[in-house]
Amino acid sequence: MAAPEKPPATLAELIRRRSSAGRPKEPPSPSATKPPVADRLGQFGLLFAEPEVEAVAEEDEPEALPEREDERVPERRLWSVAELVSALRFRVEREYADVWVEGEVSNCRPAPSGHLYFTLKDGDAQLPVVLFRREAALLKFKPTDGLSVLARGRVSVFESRGQLQLIANSLEPRGAGALQLAFEQLKAKLRAEGLFDEDRKRPLPPFPRTVGVITSTQGAVLRDIATVVRRRHARLNLLVFAATVQGPTCAPDVMRGLRYFNDAPEAHRVDVILIARGGGSAEDLSGFNDEALARAIASSDIPVVSAIGHETDFTIADFVADLRAPTPSAAAEIVTAAQHRIEERVQSLEARLFRAVRFQQMHARQRFLRVSAEGTFARLRDSINRRHQRVDSARFRLEALSQRLLQARAAQLRQVSERLQRQDVHRRVLLATAQQQHLQQRLERTAAGLVVHSRQRLERAGARLYALSPTAILERGYALVYREDGSLLRDASSTAEGETITARVAHGAVRAIVSGNTRNP
Incomplete structure (x- = not known):
């Protein structure tokens, strides 16, 4: 006669059996020597173990022993996160090994490895889906956001995130999703009304x-x-x-x-x-x-x-x-495109202007270094000589003009005299004589005025030229001091004791030896 079926073993009993396996025991009863059932799930089998059914002969069943008090207290089982998630994954994969799910594709992301990741959603929930490279290569269409599809696969748990996901084996299109369909309908409506026209848009x-x-x-x-x-x-x-x-x-x-x-x-x-x-x-x-x-x-x-x-x-x-x-x-x-282009243009022009100024400055510095004292005096003498030449030319023109004017007046006088002699009218002679005297006086006054004015201009020009002459400056007691190499001395602190210098005065030059120097503050 078969023994009655035992109730499922509790978690505490299974743990106690495993822990007591290594301790010495009394000779076991025949029922205790029965080989244990293989634990296919390891530690996780303790959570999801199936009830045990033992069929033993009635005469082989030992007499029930009284349970000790400490055996009645359930022991607490501590799980690590990895163990618990792995156990849940095994249970979920066993219960939902082949399912069909219909939904709308969202957030579709093809990976460089060839795997395809997306989310199936409807109005109330969403489910992450992964289609591995082998299955993705067999698809005859490209999944896109908003596409309604029918996915077949198994439900699993992604342990790194503790996230439920569907590992799809196949994918079939079911038409456009609700969001995509609404988008296309609204787009067509607004385009028909002209809201997308380029003519309506403003710059x-x-x-x-x-x-x-x-x-x-x-x-x-x-x-x-x-x-x-x-x-x-x-x-x-x-x-x-x-x-x-x-x-x-x-x-x-x-x-x-x-x-x-x-x-x-x-x-x-x-x-x-x-x-x-x-x-x-x-x-x-x-x-x-x-x-x-x-x-x-x-x-x-x-x-x-x-x-x-x-x-x-x-x-x-x-x-x-x-x-x-x-x-x-x-x-x-x-x-900001237009403003940025203007700023770039201004910066470019600023750089060009800076380079041009530096170039001109370099040339001016080179020209200044080529200038010497002797060259400066030579240019001053040439300038004074040119001004003297212009004064002489003006004097010659003035004398020639006066001579021509006097000759013209004399010719007029002769013509008048000849006319008077031909007419021999006493009154006209008297009038002509008076007029001639008057004109002669005016001529003399004009000639005298021109001569005086020209002489005054000449004197003023001569005075200005004399004031600008370096020799005039030297006449006032100033002197030009030169070094032995002929360069002009400008700073007293640049001389050394015992150095020979030459001082040029208005009449001649003086050579001296420096015994000391003092610079003005």
Whole structure:
């Protein structure tokens, strides 16, 4: 007769059996010598062990012994994190070894190794999925965000993160997802209304003074924009409107920012509005696919620049905005492009001007070094001689002019005398005589005045020339002191005792030996 089925062994009993295996015992009963059931799960089998069914003969079952008091106290089992996660993974993989899951692809990321990672989601939950390289190579289509698919595989646990995931074996498309379908429908509607037309979009001002930025103040986007603006156009003002850029409040917050900048007073008036956000999945950027937000951007009186996500991300706001930038940093560069080009041009011209000034300065220094004292006196003598020559030429011209004038007057006198002699009219003779005397007096006065004026000019010019003459300076008691090598001495401290110097005075020169020097303070 078969023995009745025993209840499942408790965790404490199994641990006690293992710990007592190495201690000496009394001769075991026949039932105790039964070989133990193989533990396929190791330590984790203690948690998920199946009930044991022992079929032994009734006569082989030993008499039940009374349990000791300490055996009734359950012992506490301590698990490490790795052990617990591994046990859960084994249990989950055994229970869900072949499942079919339908959902929408999101955040699809192909890895360089060939593996494919994405997330399956619906309205209430999401599940990470991994498609390894071997299975991914067999796909006949390329999974993209927003695509509805049917995935088959086994559920597992990624131990490094403690994250539940689906290891897919196959993938079948089920049509476009809800978010992608809504995006395409809204895009087609707004395009039909003309909100995407290039003719409607306005150019950006080349030199904006203030830029209104609608973004979150918690992320790195605002710091990136400020860094680019500070480097390229430090005098550009940034007016920030803090807004939520993800979730259900994203579109209302951005629309409030647009209304604020459009209705702002003159003190807060901006020239350009910049809507910025960092990269993310399609669900993270879905707030910018709102129809009301698109119409608010289109109706803005101020040009709007859209800088949402990365270069490969597109939203409805990008198509409606006056300009789309691939990244927030690129948007800051576009806004400051004209100013940056002008600054680069100014810096280039400044460098060219500096080089030209240095070149001219070098040539002037070289010309100055070639000038000597003897050459200076020679040029002064030549200048004085040229001025004397011009004075002599003016005197000759004056004398010739006076002579010609006197000859002309004498010729006129002869003509008048001849006419008078021919007419022989006494009254006319008297009048002509008086007129001739009057004209002769005027001529004499004019000639005398011209001579006096020319002489005065000559004397003044001679006085100025004499004042400029180095010899005149020497006549006043000054002297020019030369070294033995002929160079002009300008600083007394540059002489040494016993050095021979030559002092040139108005009449001759004096040689002397230096016995000491004193420099004026």
